Amino acid sequence: MSFQTCMSFFLLLNTKEEILKNVGNQTVVDSHGYYGSQWLPDTCPRCMQCDTKFDFITRKHHCRRCGRCFCDKCCSQKVALPRMCFVDPVRQCAECSLISQKEVEFYDKQLKVLTAGGTFLVKVDSSEISETMVCRLSNNHRYLFLDGESHFEVELSRISSMQVLTEGSTPGGGSLRASGMVLQYKPPGSLNLQQLHMDTADDKRVASAWLAAMHKAAKLLYESRDQ
Numbered sequence: 001m002s003f004q005t006c007m008s009f010f011l012l013l014n015t016k017e018e019i020l021k022n023v024g025n026q027t028v029v030d031s032h033g034y035y036g037s038q039w040l041p042d043t044c045p046r047c048m049q050c051d052t053k054f055d056f057i058t059r060k061h062h063c064r065r066c067g068r069c070f071c072d073k074c075c076s077q078k079v080a081l082p083r084m085c086f087v088d089p090v091r092q093c094a095e096c097s098l099i100s101q102k103e104v105e106f107y108d109k110q111l112k113v114l115t116a117g118g119t120f121l122v123k124v125d126s127s128e129i130s131e132t133m134v135c136r137l138s139n140n141h142r143y144l145f146l147d148g149e150s151h152f153e154v155e156l157s158r159i160s161s162m163q164v165l166t167e168g169s170t171p172g173g174g175s176l177r178a179s180g181m182v183l184q185y186k187p188p189g190s191l192n193l194q195q196l197h198m199d200t201a202d203d204k205r206v207a208s209a210w211l212a213a214m215h216k217a218a219k220l221l222y223e224s225r226d227q
Contacts, residue, residue, distance in 0.1 A: 039067040049074035065096035080104050106220055110213040115139065118210030120198040122146060132201055159185040160193060164215045178211035
């Protein structure tokens with residue numbers, strides 16, 4: 001899967017310096033001018049889930065995630081939606097609320113793992129020399145920082161692909177464990193792709209958890225690509 005789309009997810013996490021705005025009755029964070037999906041017009045005559053006709057008693061509601069029109073029964077879930085910069089839990093349809101719940105879990109758990117970092121043996125391109133480095137997501141969620149005897153940064157928006165490597169038993173003999181990662185990215189000022197190969201080192205449990213969090217982030221973006 002291309003990792004390029006995943007960058008927008010991380011970039012939207014950085015809301016510390018942004019300004020709160022009101023959109024309708026909802027408070028959102030003004031982050032890169034992005035407020036979510038385009039809402040369908042209020043002229044929508046029926047619920048797009050159960051096909052109930054809207055009238056004075058059966059009011060229409062817009063799902064804050066997909067922007068489609070639903071009756072109250074089909075759009076009653078209120079879930080946090082930090083991906084679209086809403087501050088408080090907002091009304092969503094059943095399908096969207098399930099995806100948003102997974103994103104909330106990512107924000108609450110996996111993001112902390114990514115910013116804490118893990119220790120890896122790192123090789124650049126075809127070099128046979130590896131260096132022990134700590135890799136972590138920057139506090140503004142825009143870079144991967146790698147620190148060892150040397151230091152360098154990988155800007156997330158310049159990553160073109162990501163592959164998480166696994167090891168462990170075959171199906172039926174136990175679960176697989178993340179053991180490494182291969183990134184391809186374009187360094188600043190270069191048009192050529194550079195490859196970064198990372199293998200777990202030292203505390204493999206922590207490093208594997210970091211890799212698993214990166215994999216969950218990419219998977220989450222893949223599942224919500226149409227939302």
